[in-house]
Amino acid sequence: MEALLKVESVVKTFPGVKALDGVCLNVYQGEIHTLLGENGAGKSTLMNVLNGLYSPDSGNLLINGQPYIFRSPKDSIKAGIGMVHQHFMLVYNHTVFENILLAVSDLPFWLDKKKLRIRIKEIVDRFGLSIDLDEPIRKLSIGQQQWVELIKLLIRDCKVLILDEPTAVLTPQESDRLFGFLKRFKEEGRSVIFISHKMREVMELSDRVTVLKKGTTVKELARGEFDENVLAGLMIGTDEIPVWEREKKQFTENVLTIEHLFADKEKNMSDLIDFSLELRKGEILGIAGVAGNGQKTLAEVLTGLKPPVSGKIFADGKDITNADSRKAYIAGIAHVPEDRKSMGIAPEMTVDENLILKSYKEKPFRKFIFQNFKAIKENAEKQIADFAIKAGPKGTPIRLLSGGNIQKVIIARELSMRPSVLVALYPTRGLDMGSAEYVHKVIMDARKDNMSTIVISEDLDELLKLSDRIAVMFRGRITGIVDPEHTSREEIGLLMSGETVQ
Amino acid sequence: MIEILLFATIKAGTPLLFATLGAILMERSGVINLGVEGLMLVGALTGFAAAHTADSLFIGVIAAFFAAMAAGAIHGFICVYLRGNQIVSGLSLTMFGIGITSLFGRSFVGLTIAGFSKVEIPVLSKIPYIGQAIFNQDVLVYFSIILVAAMHIFLYRTKTGLYLRSVGENPGAADTSGINVGLYRMSAVLVGSGLAGIGGAYLSLAYTPFWVENMTAGRGWIAVALVIFAQWNSTRAMAGAYLFGGINAVQLRMQAMGTSLSPHLLMMLPYLFTIAVLVMATLRLEKGSTPEPEALGTAYDREDRK
Numbered sequence A: 001m002e003a004l005l006k007v008e009s010v011v012k013t014f015p016g017v018k019a020l021d022g023v024c025l026n027v028y029q030g031e032i033h034t035l036l037g038e039n040g041a042g043k044s045t046l047m048n049v050l051n052g053l054y055s056p057d058s059g060n061l062l063i064n065g066q067p068y069i070f071r072s073p074k075d076s077i078k079a080g081i082g083m084v085h086q087h088f089m090l091v092y093n094h095t096v097f098e099n100i101l102l103a104v105s106d107l108p109f110w111l112d113k114k115k116l117r118i119r120i121k122e123i124v125d126r127f128g129l130s131i132d133l134d135e136p137i138r139k140l141s142i143g144q145q146q147w148v149e150l151i152k153l154l155i156r157d158c159k160v161l162i163l164d165e166p167t168a169v170l171t172p173q174e175s176d177r178l179f180g181f182l183k184r185f186k187e188e189g190r191s192v193i194f195i196s197h198k199m200r201e202v203m204e205l206s207d208r209v210t211v212l213k214k215g216t217t218v219k220e221l222a223r224g225e226f227d228e229n230v231l232a233g234l235m236i237g238t239d240e241i242p243v244w245e246r247e248k249k250q251f252t253e254n255v256l257t258i259e260h261l262f263a264d265k266e267k268n269m270s271d272l273i274d275f276s277l278e279l280r281k282g283e284i285l286g287i288a289g290v291a292g293n294g295q296k297t298l299a300e301v302l303t304g305l306k307p308p309v310s311g312k313i314f315a316d317g318k319d320i321t322n323a324d325s326r327k328a329y330i331a332g333i334a335h336v337p338e339d340r341k342s343m344g345i346a347p348e349m350t351v352d353e354n355l356i357l358k359s360y361k362e363k364p365f366r367k368f369i370f371q372n373f374k375a376i377k378e379n380a381e382k383q384i385a386d387f388a389i390k391a392g393p394k395g396t397p398i399r400l401l402s403g404g405n406i407q408k409v410i411i412a413r414e415l416s417m418r419p420s421v422l423v424a425l426y427p428t429r430g431l432d433m434g435s436a437e438y439v440h441k442v443i444m445d446a447r448k449d450n451m452s453t454i455v456i457s458e459d460l461d462e463l464l465k466l467s468d469r470i471a472v473m474f475r476g477r478i479t480g481i482v483d484p485e486h487t488s489r490e491e492i493g494l495l496m497s498g499e500t501v502q
Numbered sequence B: 001m002i003e004i005l006l007f008a009t010i011k012a013g014t015p016l017l018f019a020t021l022g023a024i025l026m027e028r029s030g031v032i033n034l035g036v037e038g039l040m041l042v043g044a045l046t047g048f049a050a051a052h053t054a055d056s057l058f059i060g061v062i063a064a065f066f067a068a069m070a071a072g073a074i075h076g077f078i079c080v081y082l083r084g085n086q087i088v089s090g091l092s093l094t095m096f097g098i099g100i101t102s103l104f105g106r107s108f109v110g111l112t113i114a115g116f117s118k119v120e121i122p123v124l125s126k127i128p129y130i131g132q133a134i135f136n137q138d139v140l141v142y143f144s145i146i147l148v149a150a151m152h153i154f155l156y157r158t159k160t161g162l163y164l165r166s167v168g169e170n171p172g173a174a175d176t177s178g179i180n181v182g183l184y185r186m187s188a189v190l191v192g193s194g195l196a197g198i199g200g201a202y203l204s205l206a207y208t209p210f211w212v213e214n215m216t217a218g219r220g221w222i223a224v225a226l227v228i229f230a231q232w233n234s235t236r237a238m239a240g241a242y243l244f245g246g247i248n249a250v251q252l253r254m255q256a257m258g259t260s261l262s263p264h265l266l267m268m269l270p271y272l273f274t275i276a277v278l279v280m281a282t283l284r285l286e287k288g289s290t291p292e293p294e295a296l297g298t299a300y301d302r303e304d305r306k
């Protein structure tokens, strides 16, 4: 059988970086093809070549055996290729409706909004989504934005669908729903190129896996030739997925006590309702729950980005809810935000600068009123080596990094402040297996030094592995706190849907 | 009295309205044009020269449109295809316009033509108080009013308008939807520049039917400011242009009546007012939202990451 889409030794260089170095890819009709590779391996770059956004330096692209050269995304669309980008291509000030219209291929010159609305509404309903068509994109949660992108792709009649890490910002339930659609497309004879770092998803979906490394293809495996261990081996270089023991600890002191907290309600975002919680010194507290149940607000209140409406927060027994010391205390709380692009980084600044974005005023990064460039550089070199960040040539603005590498910069920066409390939302979102593993290890090491961590995640595997306790949130409240060693996925699932056990 | 003032208001506001509409069109596509002043001057001189030579006002307006379009094409090419700095390019365009019109305009100083005359619209012009002021104007005034509505319909009711707005907001999103970003931006700059040229021609063909050096007297800059006041919206642009025109009319009237206020102070009024309104307009904005096209002023490079 001949491949529907064939990529032959494509090379693509950016100033100082060889992102693709002779990569090959064969996608057959009616299959789900997963691209696997560490952060910065060139997955998104390759997909952008297929999308007509990047023009390759050399190499061939064949569809049904015919050579193609894409001069623009328009050519790619014409050839039947559709794509959801890792970093969304949405018009933030426009409504959901207007954004979806951009993907309608037979849009008439005169926009009959009533008629079009009915059509779009039908599509949105068909995918079982509850999104207000008149809401501007900027008011949607990231998960909702992802769905708008998915709708834009799904309404196009494509032969090849490219999804670049679509599940990174979806809840497990939403991912399952998406997989349902993808499997249906496959049965219709369409092909899907899927990118994900989550082993469970890769195993569930893939008919074929291509592994990339440093811009080249290292392996192509058909179903039956791979299992979790084989893939893990290719990804992190060891044959076994490392299992590690967590040392038992006795917790005595509380670092944070939250009592009866209420926080204001934003549209579509659950607030906190009578929320109480204790965080003990040196513990890792996992917070499970479907996104949008107040986790984001909790993180923002704790890190001082949002004032609570009522309730109290105590640190080491002192009331810091409205006290001046709160500022000082917050300074010791690190935050890995949900939306890395808009909250976590200064996109135009270099990686070195982004790594000291919070500590630039402190020693050793400051010398009188000047910056100590030597210290800044040394710090950057160390972090880049420790976290294996692919940072490109010196002075590269951070926005040019791959998604996972941006996430690594944020985590490296937050942990390098040696915080007493770390509030991390989806800390390993978009990280490859090796890097996720490393971040887990760093958090565990910091636990030994008595750092307390609140890990907010939807990845139950991650929570079960890391946490000393898991609190489950539903609609702004805690429905239960469980011990990861004496609980089950089912119990957590029940709590996540609002049942109160105990 | 009110009728006369209203009449003068509309007349003074019309050149601004054309220029503002032109600038809105360009900025909606993501290109800032600080060359409006220069484009208006080019339009004013070419319009006057063509009308004088061909003895046809219509040809004058058409010539103004295309001359300004040609001047704007330079800006468009630099910003869209060479990805140059839009601010610098726009400023040079203004200086270019001032220079070239004073050079070629010398021989036209002192000449006169019969400017646009009033065209009375039956029935409507009989409405008490406002009838004569609004419905007994020249054709360019009517054209500008139609243009306001047409622009609104274009931007919000047509596919091309939606695409244009998307290009100005997020060219990456537009590009990946198969929209030709460069073509949209270039076309918007061309047509927008032409409209600014007509704004200039209104001055030399209707407002005061003669040519003098630098006759736009900063109106191009007011237009650039009015775009912000109008929040990139054509109907608000009309309100803004007439507001400025109105204060200008009152100010002229006061000078004519001989108040004791310094004429310099009076002449400052329209500008001061525009600034004040601008500040208030920005204060009233909903938190987190901005009517400004998100990609305004930035060049689009497909291979760059945002």
Ligand SMILES: Nc1ncnc2c1ncn2[C@@H]1O[C@H](COP(=O)(O)OP(=O)(O)OP(=O)(O)O)[C@@H](O)[C@H]1O
Pocket (backbone or CB within 6 Å): A014, A015, A017, A018, A019, A037, A038, A039, A040, A041, A042, A043, A044, A045, A046, A086, A390, A391, A392, A400, A401, A402, A403, A404, A405, A430, A432, B303, B304, B305
């Ligand atoms: N437009 C660009 N300009 C400069 N460098 C780029 C650009 N796009 C990608 N790169 C570089 O190319 C390399 C590959 O990036 P790419 O985004 O393809 O990685 P990826 O495999 O998708 O990683 P991730 O899993 O983190 O998303 C990175 O080093 C990145 O910095």
Ligand SMILES: [Mg+2]
Pocket (backbone or CB within 6 Å): A043, A044, A045, A086, A164, A402, A403, A404
């Ligand atoms: Mg990527």
